[in-house]
Amino acid sequence: MLVLSSPSGAGKTTLSRLLLAQDSRITMSVSVTTRKPRPGEVEGTDYYFTDVDGFRHMRDTGALLEHATVFGNLYGTPRKPVEDALAHGRDVLFDIDWQGTQQLEESDGAKDDLVKVFILPPSAAALEERLRGRGQDADDVVHQRMAKASDEISHYDAYDYILINEDVEKSLVKLKAILQAERLRRRRLTGLAHFVNTLRAGL
Amino acid sequence: MLVLSSPSGAGKTTLSRLLLAQDSRITMSVSVTTRKPRPGEVEGTDYYFTDVDGFRHMRDTGALLEHATVFGNLYGTPRKPVEDALAHGRDVLFDIDWQGTQQLEESDGAKDDLVKVFILPPSAAALEERLRGRGQDADDVVHQRMAKASDEISHYDAYDYILINEDVEKSLVKLKAILQAERLRRRRLTGLAHFVNTLRAGL
Numbered sequence: 385m386l387v388l389s390s391p392s393g394a395g396k397t398t399l400s401r402l403l404l405a406q407d408s409r410i411t412m413s414v415s416v417t418t419r420k421p422r423p424g425e426v427e428g429t430d431y432y433f434t435d436v437d438g439f440r441h442m443r444d445t446g447a448l449l450e451h452a453t454v455f456g457n458l459y460g461t462p463r464k465p466v467e468d469a470l471a472h473g474r475d476v477l478f479d480i481d482w483q484g485t486q487q488l489e490e491s492d493g494a495k496d497d498l499v500k501v502f503i504l505p506p507s508a509a510a511l512e513e514r515l516r517g518r519g520q521d522a523d524d525v526v527h528q529r530m531a532k533a534s535d536e537i538s539h540y541d542a543y544d545y546i547l548i549n550e551d552v553e554k555s556l557v558k559l560k561a562i563l564q565a566e567r568l569r570r571r572r573l574t575g576l577a578h579f580v581n582t583l584r585a586g587l
Numbered sequence: 588m589l590v591l592s593s594p595s596g597a598g599k600t601t602l603s604r605l606l607l608a609q610d611s612r613i614t615m616s617v618s619v620t621t622r623k624p625r626p627g628e629v630e631g632t633d634y635y636f637t638d639v640d641g642f643r644h645m646r647d648t649g650a651l652l653e654h655a656t657v658f659g660n661l662y663g664t665p666r667k668p669v670e671d672a673l674a675h676g677r678d679v680l681f682d683i684d685w686q687g688t689q690q691l692e693e694s695d696g697a698k699d700d701l702v703k704v705f706i707l708p709p710s711a712a713a714l715e716e717r718l719r720g721r722g723q724d725a726d727d728v729v730h731q732r733m734a735k736a737s738d739e740i741s742h743y744d745a746y747d748y749i750l751i752n753e754d755v756e757k758s759l760v761k762l763k764a765i766l767q768a769e770r771l772r773r774r775r776l777t778g779l780a781h782f783v784n785t786l787r788a789g790l
Binding site: 502504505507508509511512530531533534537538540541543544545546547548558560561562564565566568569570573576579580582583584585586587 | 705707708710711712714715733734736737740741743744746747748749750751761763764765767768769771772773776779782783785786787788789790
């Protein structure tokens with residue numbers, strides 16, 4: 385379970401897409417939200433879009449692994465697709481904020497298997513530029529988002545790894561190294577005890 | 588502090604050499620030993636060679652970070668070169684066995700900074716072939732070494748990462764990924780708190 389968190393505008397979505405395109409062993413966890421779709425966003429790929437009642441029903445029936453409120457919109461992670469992917473030996477990528485990460489960490493069995501990566505922008509100026517660069521939002525929305533970014537950044541110390549995203553290609557290499565290394569962790573290698581027993585029996 | 592342990596013949600020495608040649612940020616910790624030099628071994632590169640009295644003096648004056656006895660020979664890690672390298676912000680590679688790893692882990696301040704990698708051969712047959720392949724040793728020495736290998740392997744579960752060394756080039760890529768990932772760990776990034784404070788102040 386690979387968690388990517390970052391302030392909005394630090395390049396997390398681009399990095400996630402590149403990683404998913406290049407690594408066949410990892411599946412994206414698609415969040416459910418009550419936020420309205422942005423132009424180009426696709427149901428089931430970017431988000432599952434629902435209304436507040438639908439969201440609350442999922443939450444109240446335990447169908448969400450984590451959920452959070454951001455700017456008055458509800459976001460959550462549907463439990464079943466994650467559990468199915470993990471049961472099939474696949475890794476799962478979560479694009480969630482610090483609140484969601486905290487809840488995921490508290491959910492049953494997740495903690496030991498969680499790898500938490502926080503992506504930082506190289507500078508405040510770069511972040512502001514990227515937030516303005518989207519060009520879809522009014523000034524007060526950008527300012528609101530920068531305040532939110534500052535708040536999100538303040539939680540960096542709950543994460544295992546930090547990527548300062550100066551160059552997306554270099555950051556992708558680093559992210560892939562983290563994933564490759566974590567897959568080599570002893571406790572994640574299934575069948576290792578059996579392999580070692582067989583090895584020793586042959587010596 | 589990157590520890591590589593493995594049974595003799597699993598390819599650890601080759602991997603260490605390749606890593607050192609390709610990564611300028613890491614320094615080898617050269618062990619001191621009372622064992623006789625093998626053909627081609629160079630003082631100060633492969634080992635520091637000494638006698639039992641010299642070794643005991645180092646050990647008794649606290650000049651060794653760890654020490655162990657293997658087949659009646661004494662091996663140890665001189666403390667000063669390691670502390671000097673770390674003080675200069677360099678990483679240090681240790682080619683030591685499970686006993687040495689355990690002692691290193693118990694030494695002051697080391698535990699948090701230790702990354703422990705265990706290298707396994709792909710099969711018992713491959714290990715035997717490599718042990719015989721050296722061609723320098725008698726049959727009983729090979730058998731003794733295989734028994735020692737089996738014992739060393741039994742301690743694999745004290746390590747963070749496991750590399751099954753089927754192909755040295757692939758193993759090197761994995762080892763480099765581990766090193767790259769561990770360098771991105773939040774707690775290892777010096778100046779991060781200051782960077783984050785500056786970032787937030789600019790938002």
